[in-house]
Amino acid sequence: MAKATVYTTSTCPYCTMLTGYLEEQGIEYEEVNVQVNPEAGQRLVATTGQMGVPQTEINGQWVIGFDPERIQQALKA
Numbered sequence: 001m002a003k004a005t006v007y008t009t010s011t012c013p014y015c016t017m018l019t020g021y022l023e024e025q026g027i028e029y030e031e032v033n034v035q036v037n038p039e040a041g042q043r044l045v046a047t048t049g050q051m052g053v054p055q056t057e058i059n060g061q062w063v064i065g066f067d068p069e070r071i072q073q074a075l076k077a
Contacts, residue, residue: 002027002058002059002074002075003028003029003030003058004022004027004028004029004030004056004057004058004071005029005030005032005056005057005058006018006019006022006029006030006031006032006054006055006056007032007034007040007041007044007053007054007055007056008031008032008033008034008053008054009033009034009035009053010033010035010036011035012053012054014053014054014065014066015053015054017066018054018056018066019031021066021068021071022071027071027075029056034053047062048062048064050064052064052065054066056071056074058071058074058075058077059074059075059077061074061077
Protein backbone atom coordinates (compact mmCIF):
# COMPACT_ATOMS: atom_id res chain seq x y z
CA MET A 1 0.00 0.00 0.00
CA ALA A 2 1.18 3.51 -0.79
CA LYS A 3 2.27 5.79 1.98
CA ALA A 4 1.18 9.40 1.95
CA THR A 5 3.21 12.38 3.11
CA VAL A 6 0.95 15.15 4.37
CA TYR A 7 2.22 18.70 4.84
CA THR A 8 0.26 20.57 7.50
CA THR A 9 0.24 23.45 9.98
CA SER A 10 -0.92 23.35 13.59
CA THR A 11 -3.90 25.66 13.01
CA CYS A 12 -5.27 24.38 9.69
CA PRO A 13 -8.77 22.87 9.98
CA TYR A 14 -8.49 21.23 6.54
CA CYS A 15 -5.28 19.54 7.66
CA THR A 16 -7.16 18.04 10.61
CA MET A 17 -9.94 16.90 8.28
CA LEU A 18 -7.39 15.33 5.92
CA THR A 19 -5.46 13.42 8.58
CA GLY A 20 -8.75 12.25 10.08
CA TYR A 21 -9.88 11.02 6.66
CA LEU A 22 -6.62 9.13 6.11
CA GLU A 23 -6.95 7.48 9.53
CA GLU A 24 -10.58 6.52 8.86
CA GLN A 25 -9.55 4.96 5.53
CA GLY A 26 -6.61 3.10 7.10
CA ILE A 27 -4.12 4.94 4.88
CA GLU A 28 -0.63 5.09 6.33
CA TYR A 29 0.82 8.58 6.32
CA GLU A 30 3.67 10.70 7.56
CA GLU A 31 2.80 14.20 8.73
CA VAL A 32 5.23 17.07 8.20
CA ASN A 33 4.22 20.24 10.07
CA VAL A 34 5.70 23.16 8.14
CA GLN A 35 5.24 25.50 11.11
CA VAL A 36 7.59 23.32 13.14
CA ASN A 37 9.83 22.54 10.15
CA PRO A 38 10.12 25.71 8.02
CA GLU A 39 12.81 24.13 5.81
CA ALA A 40 10.27 21.49 4.75
CA GLY A 41 7.84 24.31 3.98
CA GLN A 42 10.39 26.00 1.73
CA ARG A 43 11.07 22.71 -0.10
CA LEU A 44 7.33 22.21 -0.48
CA VAL A 45 6.83 25.62 -2.11
CA ALA A 46 9.84 25.01 -4.37
CA THR A 47 8.41 21.62 -5.41
CA THR A 48 4.72 22.45 -5.90
CA GLY A 49 4.66 26.23 -6.25
CA GLN A 50 1.86 26.28 -3.67
CA MET A 51 2.05 27.93 -0.25
CA GLY A 52 -1.19 26.60 1.23
CA VAL A 53 -1.74 23.43 3.21
CA PRO A 54 -2.67 20.66 3.33
CA GLN A 55 -0.61 19.22 0.51
CA THR A 56 -0.26 15.49 0.14
CA GLU A 57 2.19 13.44 -1.90
CA ILE A 58 1.11 9.92 -2.82
CA ASN A 59 2.94 7.78 -5.39
CA GLY A 60 4.74 10.87 -6.70
CA GLN A 61 1.45 12.72 -7.28
CA TRP A 62 0.50 15.88 -5.42
CA VAL A 63 -2.97 16.56 -4.03
CA ILE A 64 -3.53 20.16 -2.99
CA GLY A 65 -6.10 20.79 -0.25
CA PHE A 66 -8.60 18.36 1.26
CA ASP A 67 -9.70 16.34 -1.76
CA PRO A 68 -10.67 12.74 -0.88
CA GLU A 69 -11.50 11.86 -4.49
CA ARG A 70 -8.03 12.88 -5.75
CA ILE A 71 -6.41 11.06 -2.83
CA GLN A 72 -8.19 7.86 -3.82
CA GLN A 73 -7.14 8.34 -7.47
CA ALA A 74 -3.49 8.85 -6.43
CA LEU A 75 -3.59 5.70 -4.29
CA LYS A 76 -4.66 3.66 -7.32
CA ALA A 77 -1.86 5.02 -9.52
